Amino acid sequence: MNKQAELDSLLQDVAKSGENLTVSDRRAFLRKGATFLGAATAAALSAPSVRAAMPPTEPAYGKSLGSPVLANPYGMPSKYEAHVQRRTVEWLTPDRISSISFTPLADLKGIITPSGVMFERYHSGLPEINPQEHHLMIHGLVERPIILSMDDLMRFPSVSMTRFVECPANGGMEWRGAQMDRLQFTHGMLGCAEWTGVLLSTLLQEVGVKPEGKWILAEGADGSHMSRSIPLEKALDDTLVVYAQNGEALRPEQGYPVRLVNPGWEGNTCIKWLRRLEVGDAPWYHREETSKYTDLMPDGRSREFTFVQECNSVVTNPCPENPMTRPGKIWVEGLAWSGRGKIKHVDVSFDGGVTWRQARFTSEVFPRALTRFGIDWEWNGQTALVQSRAVDETGYVQPTYAQLRAARGENSIYHKNAIHTWQVNKDGSVRNVQIS
Amino acid sequence: MNKQAELDSLLQDVAKSGENLTVSDRRAFLRKGATFLGAATAAALSAPSVRAAMPPTEPAYGKSLGSPVLANPYGMPSKYEAHVQRRTVEWLTPDRISSISFTPLADLKGIITPSGVMFERYHSGLPEINPQEHHLMIHGLVERPIILSMDDLMRFPSVSMTRFVECPANGGMEWRGAQMDRLQFTHGMLGCAEWTGVLLSTLLQEVGVKPEGKWILAEGADGSHMSRSIPLEKALDDTLVVYAQNGEALRPEQGYPVRLVNPGWEGNTCIKWLRRLEVGDAPWYHREETSKYTDLMPDGRSREFTFVQECNSVVTNPCPENPMTRPGKIWVEGLAWSGRGKIKHVDVSFDGGVTWRQARFTSEVFPRALTRFGIDWEWNGQTALVQSRAVDETGYVQPTYAQLRAARGENSIYHKNAIHTWQVNKDGSVRNVQIS
Numbered sequence: 084m085n086k087q088a089e090l091d092s093l094l095q096d097v098a099k100s101g102e103n104l105t106v107s108d109r110r111a112f113l114r115k116g117a118t119f120l121g122a123a124t125a126a127a128l129s130a131p132s133v134r135a136a137m138p139p140t141e142p143a144y145g146k147s148l149g150s151p152v153l154a155n156p157y158g159m160p161s162k163y164e165a166h167v168q169r170r171t172v173e174w175l176t177p178d179r180i181s182s183i184s185f186t187p188l189a190d191l192k193g194i195i196t197p198s199g200v201m202f203e204r205y206h207s208g209l210p211e212i213n214p215q216e217h218h219l220m221i222h223g224l225v226e227r228p229i230i231l232s233m234d235d236l237m238r239f240p241s242v243s244m245t246r247f248v249e250c251p252a253n254g255g256m257e258w259r260g261a262q263m264d265r266l267q268f269t270h271g272m273l274g275c276a277e278w279t280g281v282l283l284s285t286l287l288q289e290v291g292v293k294p295e296g297k298w299i300l301a302e303g304a305d306g307s308h309m310s311r312s313i314p315l316e317k318a319l320d321d322t323l324v325v326y327a328q329n330g331e332a333l334r335p336e337q338g339y340p341v342r343l344v345n346p347g348w349e350g351n352t353c354i355k356w357l358r359r360l361e362v363g364d365a366p367w368y369h370r371e372e373t374s375k376y377t378d379l380m381p382d383g384r385s386r387e388f389t390f391v392q393e394c395n396s397v398v399t400n401p402c403p404e405n406p407m408t409r410p411g412k413i414w415v416e417g418l419a420w421s422g423r424g425k426i427k428h429v430d431v432s433f434d435g436g437v438t439w440r441q442a443r444f445t446s447e448v449f450p451r452a453l454t455r456f457g458i459d460w461e462w463n464g465q466t467a468l469v470q471s472r473a474v475d476e477t478g479y480v481q482p483t484y485a486q487l488r489a490a491r492g493e494n495s496i497y498h499k500n501a502i503h504t505w506q507v508n509k510d511g512s513v514r515n516v517q518i519s
Numbered sequence: 520m521n522k523q524a525e526l527d528s529l530l531q532d533v534a535k536s537g538e539n540l541t542v543s544d545r546r547a548f549l550r551k552g553a554t555f556l557g558a559a560t561a562a563a564l565s566a567p568s569v570r571a572a573m574p575p576t577e578p579a580y581g582k583s584l585g586s587p588v589l590a591n592p593y594g595m596p597s598k599y600e601a602h603v604q605r606r607t608v609e610w611l612t613p614d615r616i617s618s619i620s621f622t623p624l625a626d627l628k629g630i631i632t633p634s635g636v637m638f639e640r641y642h643s644g645l646p647e648i649n650p651q652e653h654h655l656m657i658h659g660l661v662e663r664p665i666i667l668s669m670d671d672l673m674r675f676p677s678v679s680m681t682r683f684v685e686c687p688a689n690g691g692m693e694w695r696g697a698q699m700d701r702l703q704f705t706h707g708m709l710g711c712a713e714w715t716g717v718l719l720s721t722l723l724q725e726v727g728v729k730p731e732g733k734w735i736l737a738e739g740a741d742g743s744h745m746s747r748s749i750p751l752e753k754a755l756d757d758t759l760v761v762y763a764q765n766g767e768a769l770r771p772e773q774g775y776p777v778r779l780v781n782p783g784w785e786g787n788t789c790i791k792w793l794r795r796l797e798v799g800d801a802p803w804y805h806r807e808e809t810s811k812y813t814d815l816m817p818d819g820r821s822r823e824f825t826f827v828q829e830c831n832s833v834v835t836n837p838c839p840e841n842p843m844t845r846p847g848k849i850w851v852e853g854l855a856w857s858g859r860g861k862i863k864h865v866d867v868s869f870d871g872g873v874t875w876r877q878a879r880f881t882s883e884v885f886p887r888a889l890t891r892f893g894i895d896w897e898w899n900g901q902t903a904l905v906q907s908r909a910v911d912e913t914g915y916v917q918p919t920y921a922q923l924r925a926a927r928g929e930n931s932i933y934h935k936n937a938i939h940t941w942q943v944n945k946d947g948s949v950r951n952v953q954i955s
Contacts, residue, residue, distance in 0.1 A: 142652065145794075147742055149644025151615030156604035157596070158635040158770045163650055167767060168592035179587030192715035192763035193679035195631065199594040200767070208585025214599055216578065238849050240893055243629035243882040277882075279628035306583050327628035329765060331603060331636070334594045358581075413674050446679040446713075447883070457676055 166190070169200050172268055175256075180208045181307075183250065185271030188397075188418070189404035194245070194446045194453040196274035198329050203336045204250055204272070206307035206371075210356055214332075214340035217304065219324070223362035226291030233340050236326065239281040239289070244323065246346040246451045247275040247420045248353055249392045251376060251497035258499055262515040266402040269503065269515060275420075275453035278344050280325035283318045283360070296362040300369075301343050304358035311352045312366035313345060317390070321346050321451075324357065347422030347451035348390040349497075351376055381492035392422035394481050395500040396429055396456075396473035407511035410464035416445070416457040421475035426454040428474040433460060435468030435504060435518050436483070442471070450476075467507040468518065485519040602626070605636050608704055611692075616644045617743075619686065621707030624833075624854070625840035630681070630882045630889040632710035634765050639772045640686055640708070642743035642807075646792055650768075650776035653740065655760070659798035662727030669776050672762065675717040675725070680759065682782040682887045683711040683856045684789055685828050687812060687933035694935050698951040702838040705939065705951060711856075711889035714780050716761035719754045719796070732798040736805075737779050740794035747788045748802035749781060753826070757782050757887075760793065783858030783887035784826040785933075787812055817928035828858035830917050831936040832865055832892075832909035843947035846900040852881070852893040857911035862890040864910040869896060871904030871940060871954050872919070878907070886912075903943040904954065921955040 160167065169184040176182040186202045203209070214233045222228035250272035256263055263269045283299075292315065299318050302310040313322065323344045326333060333339040338355030345352045351371060366372065366388065377385040396419035401407055419426045425448050430439035446455035456471070473481045482490075484501040491498075506514045596603065605620040612618040620639045622632055639645070650669045658664035665671075686708035692699055699705045719735075728751065735754050738746040749758065759780045762769060769775040774791030781788045787807060802808065802824065814822040832855035837843055855862045861884050866875035882891035892907070909917045918926075920937040927934075942950045 142648070142740070144646035144648060145740055145742060145744070148616050149641065149646040149741060151644060152618045152620040152639045152641060153605060153607055153615060154645065155635075155772065156606070156620075158605075158637075158639075158772045160593070160768060161647070161650075161771050161775045163776075164768045169589060169594075170592070171589055179589065180584050182588045184588040184592075190768075191766045192677065192768075193713045193766050195713045195766040197634075197765055197767045199591075201594075203588045203594075205585065205588060208587060209590065210580035210585045211597070212578070212580060214597075234844065238847075240850050240895065241628065241852065241881055243891055245883070277629045277631045304578070304581055305585060306581060308581070329633055330627045330629050330631040331596060331633045332600045332626075332628075335597050336591065336594045339597045340599075408670065411674075414676050416677065445677055447681070447885075449883075455679055459676065 164190075167200060169203065170265075170267055172256075172263070181206050183252075183272060185267045186274050187267050188271050188273065188399055189266045189402050191399070194275050194418070194455050195329060196276055196453075198276065198331075198334050198337060201274035201276065201337060202250065202272050204350065205305070206309045207305055209335055210305045211335060212304065212340060212356060217340050217358070219341060219357060219360070221286055221290050221360045221362075223300075224293040224296035224364065225287075225362050226293065227289070229290055233326065236281060236324065236341065239285055241279055242282055242323070243277055243279040244321070244346065245275065245277045245447070245449050246344060247273065247392075247453050248344065248350045249273045249420070250350040251389070251392065254499040255496040257501075257517065258495055259493065260517060262517065264403055264515065266397065266399060266404055270397045272350070273420075273453075276328045277330065278323055278325045279327035280323045280341070280344075283322040283324055283343075284320075286324060286360075287318060287362075292362055295364045298363050298366050300359070300361040300363060300367050301352070301354040301357060302359040302361070303354045304356040309351070309354060309371060310367065310369045311354060311372055312369070312388075313352060315362075317345060317348070345390070347392060349376060349392060352390060376497060378491065378497055379494040381494070389498060392420070393498065393500045394421035394423065394426070394473050394475040394479045395419070396471040396481055397503050398431070398469050398471050398505055401469065401507055401513045402505055403513045403515060406513050407462055407507055409511070410462050412459060412461045414457055415460045415469070416455060417442075417471050419454045419456055419471065419473035420452065421473070421479065422451060423479060424450045424476040426473055427476045429454075429456040430472045431456075431458050432470045432472070433467045436470055436502070439472065462507065464509060466509055468516070469505040469507060470502050470518075472502050483519065484517060488519075600626075603636060605639065606701075606703055608692075608699070617642050619688075619708060621703045622710050623703050624707050624709065624835055625702045625838050627835070630711050630854070630891050631765060632712055632889075634712065634767075634770050634773060637710035637712065637773060638686065638708050640786065641741070642745045643741055645771055646741045647771060648740065648776060648792060653776050653794070655777060655793060655796070657722055657726050657796045659736075660729040660732035660800060661723075661798050662729065663725070665726055669762065672717060672760070672777065675721055677715055678718055678759070679713055679715040680757070680782070681711065681713045681883070681885050682780060683709065683828075683889050684780065684786045685709045685856070686786040687825070687828065690935040691932040693937075693953065694931055695929065696953060698953060700839055700951065702833065702835060702840055706833045708786070709856075709889075712764045713766065714759055714761045715763035716759045716777070716780070719758040719760055719779075720756075722760060722796075723754060723798075728798055731800045734799050734802050736795070736797040736799060736803050737788070737790040737793060738795040738797070739790045740792040745787070745790060745807060746803065746805045747790060747808055748805070748824075749788060751798075753781060753784070781826070783828060785812060785828065788826060812933060814927065814933055815930040817930070825934060828856070829934065829936045830857035830859065830862070830909050830911040830915045831855070832907040832917060833939050834867070834905050834907050834941055837905065837943055837949045838941055839949045839951060842949050843898055843943055845947070846898050848895060848897045850893055851896045851905070852891060853878075853907050855890045855892055855907065855909035856888065857909070857915065858887060859915060860886045860912040862909055863912045865890075865892040866908045867894050868906045868908070869903045872906055872938070875908065898943070900945060902945060904952070905941040905943060906938050906954075908938050919955065920953060924955075
């Protein structure tokens with residue numbers, strides 16, 4: 084307490100002297116301050132403890148002119164954030180043309196995923212499209228088929244909505260017990276953005292769907308011509324023909340100049356580089372909805388058209404990339420999401436699911452969007468098992484691995500939404516473990 | 520109508536043949552389609568008319584492999600969007616060290632401003648700060664002064680909120696009749712982001728404000744040590760100590776590693792590169808709240824501490840950068856915002872304020888955030904005067920220039936929020952004009 088009083092006195096001297104403090108005064112103060120702070124903190128401050136030491140001198144940038152405006156007409160993150168980038172798992176796919184990269188969730192805050200680090204999924208690589216030459220055809224069982232330029236598309240009423248997009252293979256490696264060593268790899272086929280575009284229902288009203296029209300084929304302009312069948316009911320609900328993400332034109336990796344977003348549904352239905360929408364009377368049963376993106380059940384049959392990404396959540400701090408640096412209070416946070424609507428409730432456990440405490444939401448809560456939750460935790464330096472369990476507005480509760488396997492068997496790759504466990508070790512490191 | 524029927528028939532042939540259509544078939548179809556579309560559209564389609572011609576051949580990217588994943592571990596906009604960037608007005612400031620750049624509002628969608636193109640304002644240039652060496656001191660009339668490292672700061676409960684930041688000089692050149700030739704320059708000292716950080720009220724609870732503490736000085740770590748006095752009432756309301764913007768760490772231009780955001784208040788109070796918060800019993804009357812950022816009134820006195828950015832709005836399409844390309848239906852849209860709360864209502868006029876029609880909101884409506892509005896318009900090819908007028912939830916109505924000048928005179932630079940007028944000329948070009 085003496086040291087704290089001394090610190091207070093020092094700090095108040097600075098406060099009084101204000102702008103008149105000389106550089107050498109500052110140096111003397113800061114050196115002394117640094118000495119005391121190391122000892123004063125843990126005892127004196129209720130939460131979280133302060134371990135800071137002030138730099139011994141005024142930094143150079145505080146005594147000089149910096150860079151001018153427009154040094155970067157399009158700004159980028161600081162060089163100190165260069166580690167925040169997409170990454171991939173080398174053994175996951177035979178090559179990087181038909182492959183996937185992962186969002187660095189451990190480094191992200193809030194619910195918006197920066198467009199530059201949102202996961203990528205290609206079936207034949209990334210095309211480079213000139214929007215002046217791109218068109219979207221809407222045809223099939225419609226009264227008035229149309230071919231729209233990008234300029235035409237932007238003449239329709241637009242709407243913006245914040246929604247997640249998740250690959251149904253997210254966490255798929257964990258089904259049979261693989262335990263990836265990064266949050267980026269366990270849950271990073273996931274992102275959330277403010278999407279702007281034209282509701283597909285608006286375009287369907289323009290073309291006039293014939294009574295026998297029940298399904299819509301969406302097809303991409305890339306080399307794979309990736310395609311999926313979408314039920315008309317969804318198309319008339321909230322499917323969006325998107326040209327902008329987080330305020331600006333889609334980036335090439337996200338479907339520039341135009342893509343589909345089916346909020347809350349499998350990411351692969353959100354066809355990128357969209358060139359064609361065809362209305363038909365039945366699904367097309369193309370490759371990516373038969374041999375892929377179906378779930379093999381214990382009886383040998385496959386579930387197909389399992390569109391909805393069920394309620395899920397994960398703790399993002401701590402996690403393997405964000406180890407504990409010391410015992411004491413920290414702010415534990417994470418993300419929850421559900422393809423069925425809003426997140427209603429998230430509980431967090433620190434003892435592997437024996438006891439639970441309710442987290443609070445620290446972001447906006449939108450339907451079919453990432454929702455940020457947080458909760459205080461005082462870590463005692465012992466081994467802990469950190470879990471989160473989300474409930475959505477339909478009452479659906481995120482399952483345990485045992486519950487998920489009881490319902491779906493052991494053969495699936497997609498739609499893994501089991502409660503995830505981080506083991507915090509005594510040395511502060513965090514490990515991915517599975518608790519049934 | 521014959522041509523339309525022919526087009527329908529053609530399109531349905533394509534639909535039936537589906538994936539089996541050969542490239543030469545496609546070429547034949549597309550050539551024919553292109554011929555017919557030019558004629559068929561304006562008559563047959565209710566809105567908006569289709570003028571597209573399909574490219575005569577399948578583009579190369581549809582027949583080949585594209586780039587692999589992680590070609591860009593941190594993705595950037597398409598090269599076709601290179602024009603979307605910050606810009607400045609060369610004559611506005613003597614140099615670019617103490618200067619400003621402008622957000623390219625005409626190219627943006629939704630309400631999130633991409634961090635890379637959000638306007639910059641420096642008082643002595645852009646510092647490059649290593650977050651490992653940066654600290655935030657909170658002291659003055661407090662019980663327990665602290666010095667926090669970035670790691671310490673992130674141990675406090677965090678919260679995310681979408682809010683605008685606007686320089687009070689936004690549109691200042693228009694006060695005396697300058698008519699800038701771009702929306703970027705008339706309204707581009709403005710942006711909106713999802714900000715994540717720690718509520719200042721949380722930190723003030725930590726340090727314990729003494730009863731006599733009424734004001735807070737916020738000071739930056741840059742060479743200017745830019746500082747502003749903030750009333751305690753605001754600090755305890757929604758002032759946020761921010762370390763992340765749109766999901767990732769602040770970018771250097773926006774205050775990396777930590778800044779203040781005072782939602783709805785003058786952007787200059789949102790101190791960037793924040794290093795110090797001092798609690799005092801009165802404002803400090805520093806340079807940037809006396810000689811600058813005050814409003815000279817007709818009687819020779821100056822308004823000071825005019826923190827709130829009053830209700831404002833502007834049409835972003837059409838605008839000088841987005842001219843009309845042809846008569847017919849287009850989607851007119853714009854942005855509205857108020858420092859006092861939510862936007863309640865926006866009207867749009869196409870005849871310089873003689874008649875008004877209510878626009879609808881096409882984004883989320885948050886307090887103290889940009890709000891996107893839109894309205895259908897059928898342009899008849901004649902001269903038009905396009906305006907928007909916003910009303911906020913307090914009932915405040917955006918004023919005309921005449922009303923603003925009656926209240927504030929002719930000498931101000933800051934807080935220009937008059938109803939803005941775009942003149943659409945017969946050739947489709949759009950000009951900035953002032954209507955009192």
